Amino acid sequence: MPGCKKCKLEIAPTLFYRHLSKCAPESIAELPQHARHWAPHEFVKRGYFNPFPGLPDPHQQKKDVIWEALGEPWIRKKVDTELASILSSTHKLQNFEHVGFKTRITISKDVIQPCVYYRKMSQGEWDAVRNLPNPFQGTFNHINTDHYRYWMSSSLRKVTAFGNANAADAEGIIVKITFSQDPINVFRARLAAHQKPGVQADASKVAVHREGFAEIGNMSTDTDLAEVLVPTRLHHNLGFTSTQAVELNGIKQAFESL
Structure with a gap:
């Protein structure tokens, strides 16, 4: 799994574009418009990702769930801050129950019918x-x-x-x-x-x-x-x-x- 050269995290291919838009937005701006649909390959070519990061990260699935949630409008700011703290702590990642949290992301949207x-x-x-x-x-x-x-x-x-x-x-x-x-x-x-x-x-x-x-x-x-x-x-x-x-x-x- 390729890794981000800026923050050293390994990122699932489906989350390449999302991660870079937060971690290194300048890389998005540099991409030619026609290349954005195949952005993962372009990122590797331009050196933003290392395609050979070494051993698999045992917490990669947990990190992917956190990246999925970070910055979403239905995640409270306080929770967003705590998720970022978990992402940077191996100890906290070990205790993060990502399966249940991922399920709850899908129902944590805005209220449509207030009555x-x-x-x-x-x-x-x-x-x-x-x-x-x-x-x-x-x-x-x-x-x-x-x-x-x-x-x-x-x-x-x-x-x-x-x-x-x-x-x-x-x-x-x-x-x-x-x-x-x-x-x-x-x-x-x-x-x-x-x-x-x-x-x-x-x-x-x-x-x-x-x-x-x-x-x-x-x-x-x-x-x-x-x-x-x-x-x-x-x-x-x-x-x-x-x-x-x-x-x-x-x-x-x-x-x-x-």
């Missing part, structure tokens, strides 16, 4: 709330544990692929919840990063996290929250408490299983 959320719930929960005038309150009554939050996600792909961390039934029901108003705007003053100290025990707060998306670590600061909500908004999960059940139901437009 639509999804929740995976057990058959028991669905049966208990499906016909209630306020299905949110029905869930709180059905589960009734301390600090319980009603989690929903803006991403159907996330819910389908990973489910809800609190769901009792991995093969449960996926519910589409359509609101008459954007919940982010309705509850904006009460939104908080889920792992920010004190948030989980504060029933007045609506918690936000990105579990199941291309994240490293937890959302724990106001900056983390801002990176998710800045236009265009990134996919996310919202966690409501029983104190918001009535207000949440007030903007409910449809509550249906898929």
